[in-house]
Amino acid sequence: MNFSQNTSSSSLDLRSLAPGQILRVPAGEEKALRSLLRGDFSKNLIARTVPQMKIEVGARQSYVFEIVEAPSSSGLQRFVTGLRLLKRQDLILIFFPFLLVLLTNLRMGLVPPTSALLLCFSGLLSMTLSLRFRNEYVDHLRGTDRWNPEFSRSPLVRGDLRALEMNHWALAFLGMALLSLLGLLFLNPMLALVAAPAAILALYSQYFHLSAFKEKPYGEVLIFVLFGPLFLSGIELALFQRVQAWTLAYGFLVGLSSMFLLNLKVFANFLFLSQMESQNTLIRYGFDRSKNYLLFLEVLIFVTFFAYQSWLLKSTSLSWLGLIVLGLLLSGVFLRSLLAHRKCQSSAGSTSGLLRDRGTESIYVIYLLWLGIQLWLAFVPGA
Amino acid sequence: MSGSIIKVYSPQDFPAYLPKLNALYDDLFANGKGFRSYLVSMICEGLQISEETRRLLCQTIEFIHNSSLLHDDLIDEAELRRGKPAAWKKYSPDYAVLAGDYLLARVMVNLSSYGEVKLIHYTAEMISDLVEGEWLQDSIIHDYFVSPSQLDRIHQLKTASLFKWCLRAPLIAVRNNEASTHDLLEEMGNLLGLLFQRSDDLLDYNVRNNEGKAVLGDLKGGYLNSFGAYLAADMKPAQIDQMVKSSTLEDFVQAVGSQDLFDQKLKAFDEMNQKLINVYHECCRQLEGPFPVKLVDQLRPLPDLLYWRKQK
Numbered sequence: 300m301n302f303s304q305n306t307s308s309s310s311l312d313l314r315s316l317a318p319g320q321i322l323r324v325p326a327g328e329e330k331a332l333r334s335l336l337r338g339d340f341s342k343n344l345i346a347r348t349v350p351q352m353k354i355e356v357g358a359r360q361s362y363v364f365e366i367v368e369a370p371s372s373s374g375l376q377r378f379v380t381g382l383r384l385l386k387r388q389d390l391i392l393i394f395f396p397f398l399l400v401l402l403t404n405l406r407m408g409l410v411p412p413t414s415a416l417l418l419c420f421s422g423l424l425s426m427t428l429s430l431r432f433r434n435e436y437v438d439h440l441r442g443t444d445r446w447n448p449e450f451s452r453s454p455l456v457r458g459d460l461r462a463l464e465m466n467h468w469a470l471a472f473l474g475m476a477l478l479s480l481l482g483l484l485f486l487n488p489m490l491a492l493v494a495a496p497a498a499i500l501a502l503y504s505q506y507f508h509l510s511a512f513k514e515k516p517y518g519e520v521l522i523f524v525l526f527g528p529l530f531l532s533g534i535e536l537a538l539f540q541r542v543q544a545w546t547l548a549y550g551f552l553v554g555l556s557s558m559f560l561l562n563l564k565v566f567a568n569f570l571f572l573s574q575m576e577s578q579n580t581l582i583r584y585g586f587d588r589s590k591n592y593l594l595f596l597e598v599l600i601f602v603t604f605f606a607y608q609s610w611l612l613k614s615t616s617l618s619w620l621g622l623i624v625l626g627l628l629l630s631g632v633f634l635r636s637l638l639a640h641r642k643c644q645s646s647a648g649s650t651s652g653l654l655r656d657r658g659t660e661s662i663y664v665i666y667l668l669w670l671g672i673q674l675w676l677a678f679v680p681g682a
Numbered sequence: 683m684s685g686s687i688i689k690v691y692s693p694q695d696f697p698a699y700l701p702k703l704n705a706l707y708d709d710l711f712a713n714g715k716g717f718r719s720y721l722v723s724m725i726c727e728g729l730q731i732s733e734e735t736r737r738l739l740c741q742t743i744e745f746i747h748n749s750s751l752l753h754d755d756l757i758d759e760a761e762l763r764r765g766k767p768a769a770w771k772k773y774s775p776d777y778a779v780l781a782g783d784y785l786l787a788r789v790m791v792n793l794s795s796y797g798e799v800k801l802i803h804y805t806a807e808m809i810s811d812l813v814e815g816e817w818l819q820d821s822i823i824h825d826y827f828v829s830p831s832q833l834d835r836i837h838q839l840k841t842a843s844l845f846k847w848c849l850r851a852p853l854i855a856v857r858n859n860e861a862s863t864h865d866l867l868e869e870m871g872n873l874l875g876l877l878f879q880r881s882d883d884l885l886d887y888n889v890r891n892n893e894g895k896a897v898l899g900d901l902k903g904g905y906l907n908s909f910g911a912y913l914a915a916d917m918k919p920a921q922i923d924q925m926v927k928s929s930t931l932e933d934f935v936q937a938v939g940s941q942d943l944f945d946q947k948l949k950a951f952d953e954m955n956q957k958l959i960n961v962y963h964e965c966c967r968q969l970e971g972p973f974p975v976k977l978v979d980q981l982r983p984l985p986d987l988l989y990w991r992k993q994k
Contacts, residue, residue, distance in 0.1 A: 321957075321960050321961050321963075321964040322964065323866075323869070323961070323964050323965060323968055325862050325865060325866070325968070326861070326862065326865060327862070349957070349961060350831075351869070351872070352834065352835070352838040352842065352872045352876070353838075353868060353869070353872060361865050361866075361869065363869075363961050363964070365957070570818070570832075570835055571835065574835075644821055645818065645821035645822050645825065646818070646821075647818040647819075647821060647822055647828075647832055647835065647836055648821065648822035648825035648827075648828045648832060649825055649827035649828050649829065649832070650825060652827075653827075
């Protein structure tokens with residue numbers, strides 16, 4: 300045959316890029332690729348990733364970029380744009396356990412020191428922001444946001460922000476979270492027993508190992524522990540300098556719910572994650588068995604929650620009535636979710652997203668009811 | 683002539699003792715456009731690949747493509763194919779299934795005779811992708827909330843896989859396995875497949891419908907295609923419900939809002955796809971190293987042919 304073999308490509312010249320240009324970066328151009336993804340190749344330009352169909356994890360990826368003018372917005376405006384990445388679920392996952400521990404102890408007549416309360420709150424908020432920014436940065440560098448349609452609204456994909464800047468914010472908020480933690484450790488050194496393993500795990504996964512928990516076989520177990528018993532124990536230690544048995548029990552349910560929420564997200568992206576050869580439990584189970592697994596988790600959550608509230612309410616003024624109303628509410632919510640399970644027949648269509656949405660709503664309703672009951676018990680006289 | 687069409691079907695290639703088989707294949711292969719084998723021919727001639735290999739590859743892709751059409755028409759209960767009664771209707775569903783299976787069996791026989799294992803493997807992967815895509819598409823019938831990006835994933839499997847094969851198989855057949863060239867061709871194949879599918883989907887709404895394809899056929903069959911999904915992405919459920927129940931194009935446009943709004947959305951859809959065409963052109967530019975310039979020049983206008991339906 301008479302055609303030239305591919306000559307090895309010379310390094311790309313990123314200095315000669317112009318707005319409107321389409322640039323394909325073949326596999327092997329690591330330095331250029333990193334610079335384009337991080338956004339540090341130019342002060343006036345940003346490289347927007349163009350969605351691609353072929354999913355390839357690791358070194359054999361090629362990328363396509365569209366070069367655009369960098370936004371002329373101020374640092375503050377860009378930060379506000381970045382803040383829009385913060386999802387409702389991020390805040391709920393972090394602050395629901397915080398409120399739960401606080402209210403349950405208030406109900407018992409315990410009030411945390413103001414300094415501990417402020418440090419804990421600011422630490423949690425900083426950690427939430429740091430994790431969100433860092434997740435977006437990592438997903439962008441891994442290229443996940445090119446393939447996963449859910450990311451198409453990300454400001455990094457749209458070219459509204461540079462990934463490098465987002466990483467700087469992540470590091471800044473991480474610093475603030477660590478400072479808050481130091482303050483809390485000063486108030487209660489025992490907190491180190493819980494904070495140390497959690498911090499090591501979180502930092503390792505985010506800063507030393509570019510991959511997501513949700514794609515690992517042990518990932519959901521880690522989520523269960525980190526966002527469940529460990530998290531609630533840490534909050535109680537930080538605020539009240541002790542860990543009670545009920546905290547661990549509550550931690551079990553909160554951890555289960557966090558794991559369920561993670562798996563719902565995985566399920567809604569089943570096709571894409573399968574093609575990425577994710578090792579998550581659901582992907583290994585397969586589509587049909589995953590549906591059953593999710594249903595099982597949801598039933599377990601509802602039953603455990605009802606059991607906890609039965610125990611709580613049994614000696615209150617509204618015991619039987621409260622349980623009946625709670626039972627009816629939970630049944631209604633569960634039925635709605637069950638309908639979504641029945642309707643879900645494809646990993647490729649909208650029904651898996653519907654299942655995710657209904658399942659997520661179930662958890663939010665449970666959390667709302669839980670907080671409502673705690674508030675009522677804590678602040679209503681004669682409850 | 684570059685990219686000349688090869689006659690891929692000959693009755694001598696099939697046993698005479700199978701009743702109606704040759705008549706069925708005569709009908710099936712008679713009126714196809716043969717774009718995929720044209721693409722294969724173009725690559726083979728440009729790279730000066732032997733006539734025998736060219737024929738094998740053209741036959742392979744047309745057999746696989748037509749096998750999928752035989753099965754698709756039965757699954758969809760489509761009565762016409764290329765203006766004539768579909769095979770399952772004219773002969774029987776059993777013969778349509780068997781005829782499709784037999785074409786795939788002949789592909790395996792022919793490729794294994796050729797003896798290039800990587801080619802056999804790649805072809806098997808492509809057929810696997812094709813079936814996965816069809817399976818997934820079947821699973822979303824009557825799902826009118828499917829998103830455009832979800833459909834793209836399906837189309838990548840069921841449509842783009844064949845285009846990728848057309849570009850890459852000739853190189854694999856002659857044992858050119860240069861990874862970066864294959865990556866490039868894979869990307870180009872994905873883009874061609876996506877653009878072809880989206881253009882085909884537009885025909886359902888009578889956009890650039892030179893071939894007189896039936897309007898709203900997909901929608902009436904319970905399938906929201908890529909343009910339909912694009913329109914529905916901004917709609918409320920009640921509006922989608924009205925759109926889905928449309929029996930004429932006028933009703934459909936009314937459900938979208940107005941002809942102006944429909945035209946605006948179409949323009950935005952076209953602009954989005956023009957960006958993909960620009961990406962394809964960048965890939966062509968990078969292909970100028972590994973491929974002869976003349977061949978790249980022939981590949982360059984393909985997206986315009988497929989998407990904008992410009993004449994050759």
